[in-house]
Ligand SMILES: Nc1ncnc2c1ncn2[C@@H]1O[C@H](COP(=O)(O)OP(=O)(O)O)[C@@H](O)[C@H]1O
């Protein structure tokens with residue numbers, strides 16, 4: 001008996017309360033660990049969706065975006081789920097048969113219906129923004145542009161989505177939303193010290209946008225933003241008629257006016273087109289735009305002949321810009337104020353398509369000029385043989401477009417051989433297209449807050465781990481205290497004995 005009691009006293013685990021406490025602790029700790037694992041398991045996300053139609057001058061694209069419903073205000077959460085290019089030309093080309101503009105969107109909107117789960121259709125906002133093609137049409141024929149917009153509005157209203165409006169956005173908005181898109185996708189608003197500038201080249205207009213502290217001149221070209229608790233002062237300017245298709249019209253007009261012919265069909269010897277290129281073209285196709293001069297050559301047709309001389313090509317391209325007039329401290333061109341360039345730039349849309357085709361996206365400026373000169377001098381039949389799959393409409397213009405881009409960036413915006421490396425020719429960032437549409441939707445759905453959202457001092461996972469650790473330490477301390485108590489009480493018992 002005495003021996004048994006002694007053993008029990010030596011081994012405290014034999015005591016019932018201790019066993020109960022140990023079991024309870026094990027259960028509590030097991031529970032906490034399970035809870036923390038369950039809490040951090042990715043839960044089934046509910047997504048929200050948004051649709052933006054980019055009604056550009058050359059064509060319309062439909063973008064479907066998605067984001068996790070409960071993370072609406074976290075940057076980098078919106079991703080591009082689906083895109084669709086509407087067949088045919090841009091909506092402004094329907095000026096003669098406006099009621100066809102809306103139905104031209106049918107196939108792409110049906111694709112959007114398939115890309116978004118049916119229960120979400122009704123709550124999905126759809127926006128249409130038209131750019132420079134419609135700006136030009138409005139200038140020329142306001143009724144026609146109004147009818148085209150009405151047609152697309154009526155069509156989009158009849159889709160299962162929540163139609164939020166169709167309008168012509170301003171050049172400033174186009175520039176600013178492009179800037180928001182590239183910086184949102186690069187997570188620059190919350191993580192980086194600096195933002196990235198945005199260069200967008202379309203068919204009918206081009207935009208330059210960058211953060212600049214120099215704000216005292218030309219207030220019109222500056223916008224203020226407060227995003228995630230930070231102030232941004234952004235310079236943006238849109239040049240109507242300086243998209244690459246309208247620039248080509250300006251360029252052909254200058255050349256046609258410079259070499260008027262008497263009787264007979266006019267032949268235009270063009271250094272920006274390949275040698276051997278020889279096509280009969282309609283004069284009306286050039287003069288159908290408010291960008292070109294009203295004095296038309298008298299002939300209906302002209303022969304467009306390439307000579308492939310890059311030096312002369314650049315000299316002629318420069319003539320569509322006015323570099324001499326400037327009443328401000330510094331200008332880009334045509335007397336437009338532009339503060340000194342700052343930081344890195346993302347150049348997208350036609351900047352990317354053209355430079356990518358020419359393999360010039362990562363070449364220094366001087367190398368780009370040399371390569372382009374060699375490309376322009378290539379005979380046209382060789383060019384077509386080498387690029388059978390490329391649309392001829394694009395193929396014939398790459399020499400001109402490349403030269404126009406280099407001239408616009410160097411002589412127009414004042415990039416130099418040294419700052420050329422700051423231009424990144426990009427199509428996508430984090431799997432989403434660079435362009436104004438995402439920024440437009442983020443703004444209209446209030447998805448970028450002015451103030452940084454309050455975040456808990458430690459993340460959830462850290463909180464649970466700390467709690468578990470805390471329970472372990474507590475348990476350890478209790479055991480330690482118990483042992484200490486046992487030892488001192490048995491020592492005092494011995495003393496009494
Ligand atoms: N693969 C390509 N190669 C060359 N140019 C292209 C290609 N794809 C699109 N583009 C051009 O990109 C431009 C897009 O402009 P767009 O957005 O329609 O006009 P805007 O923004 O001025 O309203 C057009 O000039 C179009 O011809």
Ligand SMILES: [Ca+2]
Pocket residue numbers: 056057131201202203349
């Ligand atoms: Ca565009």
